[in-house]
Amino acid sequence: MVLCGNEERRRSFIDNLAKEGWKAIQAASSLSEAAKRIHEAVNACVIVDAELQDIPGLKAIPILRSLSDQIKIIFTAPENTLELEAQVRSLEVFYYFISSADSAELVAAVKEAIGAPKPAGIGFPPKVLIVDDDPDFHETIRSFLKSAGYCIVSAYSEREGLELARRDKPDVILLDIIMQAATDGFDFCREARRDPNIKHTPLLGVSAIEKVSGVAYPPDMDPNLFPVDAYLSKPVTREKLLEVLKSLIPAERQ
Secondary structure, three states: OOEOOOOHHHHHHHHHHOOOOOOOOOOOOOOHHHHHHHHOOEEEEEHHHHHOOOOOHHHHHHHHHHHHOOOOHHHHHHHOOHHHHHHHHHOOOOOOEOOOOOOOHHHHHHHHHHHHOOOOOOOOOEEEEOOOOHHHHHHHHHHHHHHHOHHHHEOOOOOHHHHHHHHHHEEEEOOOOOOOOHHHHHHHHHHHHHHOOOOOOEEEEOOOOHHHHHHOHHHOOOOOOOOOOEEEEEOHHHHHHHHHHHHOOHHHHH
16 A cells, blocks of 8 residues: 555655556555555555645554554654664654656565565466364365365475465465464464565464364464464364455465
8 A cells, every 4th residue: 555645755655656557556545545545454565645634644643553463564764864764763664665766666665565466367366375283174175176266285283384385375374273283384484584585475374273172273463473474273164264264365376
């Protein structure tokens, strides 16, 4: 999303990103306009300009973060000052870009934040990698997804899952927590998030850990422990699974 109150800069940001292959670029000129959509963002980058129509861009940053913890923020300003830079750094944004600089710098920052745009899905259905040691779960999910037009790749261990994720570049990874070892899902997440080839691939945690442990498991309790983009408890319904997958896969790949 490009959030900028200056129409000329907003259009320039959008045009430069579109040239690189990003298609589903949302735009807003005010925080109030952006807030209506930002809560649905997953693995998203928001370019926040210093100039918005309702409040200063700096004041918008903590509000945006309160609406969604799934976004990475790139702050932009037409020119830099020492005071402004200190304020921006204190907010720990993902990147600080001066809009008079080369647009390639902004493009590179967006790629680092959410990954390069994937090719349009014409003739190539969205690909889902299932990482789970339960063959029955694979069979059930495969029946759900094949009828909805997805391509499915199956892995039955943490190691196999990482290998296939790097090789096949899925659009989403469905990941169990407890496989051969109780920590396999956690270990997979940590390694995936460190790997530049797959760190931007959305992760959907799907587990029965609540039944096994007897304790409700909210993954946002410790995002560093199991840094997934969404989480579902087993058993999973077809309707809910398809709903969450749609929210995780970019529009141009659906």
